Structures are given as C-alpha cells and as structure tokens.
Amino acid sequence: MTTTTTTEGSAIVTRGLTRHYRGPGKQTVEAVRDLDLEIGQGELVAFLGPNGAGKTTTLRMLTTLVAPTTGTAHVAGHDVVTAQRDVRRSIGYVGQGNGAGLQQLGRDELVSQGRAYGLGRRAAHARADELIDDLDLTAVARRKVSTLSGGQRRRLDIAMGLVHLPRVLFLDEPSTGLDPQNRANLQELVRRLHRETGSTVVLTTHYLEEADALAERVIVIDRGRMIADASATTLKRGLRDLVVLGFDDESAAATATTRIARVGAEALVEQTGSEVRLRSRGAHAEVSDLLVDLAGQDLAVRSVEVARPTLDDVFLELTGRSLRDAHEGAATETKQDEDEVAA
Numbered sequence: 001m002t003t004t005t006t007t008e009g010s011a012i013v014t015r016g017l018t019r020h021y022r023g024p025g026k027q028t029v030e031a032v033r034d035l036d037l038e039i040g041q042g043e044l045v046a047f048l049g050p051n052g053a054g055k056t057t058t059l060r061m062l063t064t065l066v067a068p069t070t071g072t073a074h075v076a077g078h079d080v081v082t083a084q085r086d087v088r089r090s091i092g093y094v095g096q097g098n099g100a101g102l103q104q105l106g107r108d109e110l111v112s113q114g115r116a117y118g119l120g121r122r123a124a125h126a127r128a129d130e131l132i133d134d135l136d137l138t139a140v141a142r143r144k145v146s147t148l149s150g151g152q153r154r155r156l157d158i159a160m161g162l163v164h165l166p167r168v169l170f171l172d173e174p175s176t177g178l179d180p181q182n183r184a185n186l187q188e189l190v191r192r193l194h195r196e197t198g199s200t201v202v203l204t205t206h207y208l209e210e211a212d213a214l215a216e217r218v219i220v221i222d223r224g225r226m227i228a229d230a231s232a233t234t235l236k237r238g239l240r241d242l243v244v245l246g247f248d249d250e251s252a253a254a255t256a257t258t259r260i261a262r263v264g265a266e267a268l269v270e271q272t273g274s275e276v277r278l279r280s281r282g283a284h285a286e287v288s289d290l291l292v293d294l295a296g297q298d299l300a301v302r303s304v305e306v307a308r309p310t311l312d313d314v315f316l317e318l319t320g321r322s323l324r325d326a327h328e329g330a331a332t333e334t335k336q337d338e339d340e341v342a343a
C-alpha cells in the first residue's frame with residue numbers, strides 16, 4: 001500500500017513521533033518523545049546529542065526497523081508503519097555495525113546488495129563498478145572485507161547504502177571509531193555525495209565538530225526530545241566568545257578576577273590557577289579595554305586567547321550541561337536490549 005503525505009517536497013515528516021522501551025525494573029524509557037519534524041528534499045541534516053539521547057531510535061523508526069509507540073512518520077511520502085516496503089525502497093541505511101560480510105570481496109558485497117534490491121545481474125555489476133569509481137574504492141573492492149581498515153569498511157558500507165540510488169540516505173554515527181584523518185575523509189565523502197546526488201542525507205553524531213562542519217541543519221536531541229533545530233551558525237549566534245587571560249601566577253589571576261568582576265564589563269569570570277576565563281559578547285572590543293584597565297592596575301596579562309562559541313556552548317546554554325559531560329554520564333547507563341514495550 002502506498003500512502004502520500006500532504007507535505008509536498010518533504011523527505012521526512014513526523015508528527016508526535018514517540019517510542020517507549022521497557023527499562024530496568026520495568027519502568028518505561030521514553031527514548032523519543034513527541035517529535036515533530038520536517039526535512040525537505042536534498043537537505044543535509046545532523047541529529048546531535050549525547051549517548052542515549054534518542055538519535056538511533058529516531059533513525060530506526062524512520063527506517064522501519066522499530067515501530068513508533070505513538071505518532072506518525074512519513075519518509076519519501078510513505079508511512080513508516082503502513083508502507084514499509086515503499087519506505088525501504090526509497091532509503092539507504094548505514095547502521096552503526098559494519099554491514100558487509102567478512103569473507104566476501106568488497107565488490108561482491110556491492111553486487112549482492114544490488115541483487116537484493118532487485119537489480120538484474122548485469123545492472124548490479126554495472127552499479128557496483130560505478131560506486132567503486134565514484135567512492136574511490138578500487139583497492140577496497142578487490143580485497144576481502146575482513147582485511148579492510150575501519151575507514152575502508154565504513155566507505156564500503158556507505159557504498160552499499162547507495163546501491164539503489166536512494167532518495168534519502170541515513171547514516172548512524174558514520175565516523176564513530178575512526179581516527180581524525182579517516183573521519184575527515186569520510187566527512188568529505190558525505191559532503192561530495194550530497195552535492196553530487198542531491199539526496200537527502202540524515203546522519204547522527206555525538207561529535208560536535210562533525211555536526212558543525214558537515215550539516216546545513218543541526219537538530220539537537222536530549223533525553224528523547226528535540227531541543228533545537230537550526231543551522232550551526234544560527235544556533236551559535238548571540239552566544240558569548242570565550243576569553244582566556246594568562247597571568248604570572250595564581251595570586252595575580254585572583255586579583256585580576258576581582259578587578260574584572262568589579263569593572264563588570266565581562267561576564268562569568270572564573271579563575272583556574274594562573275588563568276582567568278570569561279565570556280564576552282564582543283570579545284575584540286571589550287578585551288582591549290579590559291587589558292588597558294588591568295595594565296592600569298599593574299596586572300600584566302601574559303597571554304590572551306579568544307575562542308568563538310562552539311556547539312558545546314549551545315548545548316550548555318540549552319541544557320545547563322556540557323555535551324561532553326552528558327555523553328560520558330549517559331555512557332554508563334545500560335541498554336536493555338530485546339526488552340521492548342510492544343508498540
């Protein structure tokens with residue numbers, strides 16, 4: 001059965017999308033709560049949030065792998081509950097595990113995937129060769145999957161997700177576990193794919209830098225709820241720069257902290273050893289006035305660093321917690337696999 005949403009041009013539309021699981025002690029875990037979302041054709045979107053925020057559950061509902069408890073979701077115009085086959089035909093999904101079979105050659109995996117999506121033998125071979133070319137997989141394609149590096153396997157997984165030219169590509173934490181160089185390569189690959197194919201790309205990440213560098217739109221998720229939805233630039237607009245002033249020693253920094261707090265031009269003064277950290281809206285203008293004032297007090301500033309706001313600052317502003325801390329805290333929680341509340 002094919003259903004069509006009323007929202008023209010949208011790749012993804014959700015209304016009140018919610019998923020509960022049964023957690024330890026039989027209490028209900030609200031993994032995703034009341035998500036209203038609209039993602040247009042051709043957008044590149046990142047779901048950003050700490051461990052356990054609900055990113056994977058959202059992706060699994062949008063890819064028909066998990067049924068919503070309540071609410072609705074349409075992907076490429078099809079209902080994820082009543083038109084699962086249509087949804088699956090329209091999407092590519094690269095999950096957190098490696099999708100490729102270990103003993104197969106990379107190219108054979110691509111061909112098998114094409115066949116699984118209904119391509120004829122000749123078409124599946126042609127598509128595999130096209131992807132090998134496009135994604136620079138020539139060396140990878142001739143080797144057994146078990147011998148590939150983490151970065152090579154992720155690239156092969158992405159190629160497998162693209163075999164049937166999906167309208168919407170979902171990537172669940174594509175660069176987790178990769179070293180910085182491979183992460184940068186993978187991000188470049190995603191950017192290029194998005195540019196060249198015009199597909200909608202939705203990825204999850206808990207790397208702030210990745211969301212910042214890659215996505216046109218960042219949807220911040222925390223504790224199952226969407227708490228922000230905008231471009232990284234818009235999210236950071238209005239937040240203060242971080243200014244770190246270095247002094248000769250702790251006592252000079254303490255005197256400077258008192259002075260800065262008294263002058264009151266800057267906000268959130270905090271001393272750590274011989275450094276003073278503060279937030280400033282117009283760091284460049286304010287800091288030069290401050291340096292003149294401190295020099296007038298015989299307080300020599302030995303170093304000045306000014307950092308623009310990051311997405312971590314956005315998360316802190318929204319939740320009162322740093323994303324990095326939230327991430328570590330949640331990582332200690334246990335997952336109760338296979339103990340799901342029936343939808």
Ligand SMILES: Nc1ncnc2c1ncn2[C@@H]1O[C@H](COP(=O)(O)OP(=O)(O)OP(=O)(O)O)[C@@H](O)[C@H]1O
Pocket residue numbers: 021022023029030031032049050051052053054055056057058206333334335336337338339340
């Ligand atoms: N199968 C399951 N059974 C019970 N609880 C689950 C299950 N899957 C997820 N959860 C719980 O649902 C919440 C959301 O988990 P989810 O995996 O969606 O988060 P996430 O943002 O993708 O995290 P990560 O970055 O660690 O992948 C967590 O509290 C998690 O423990």
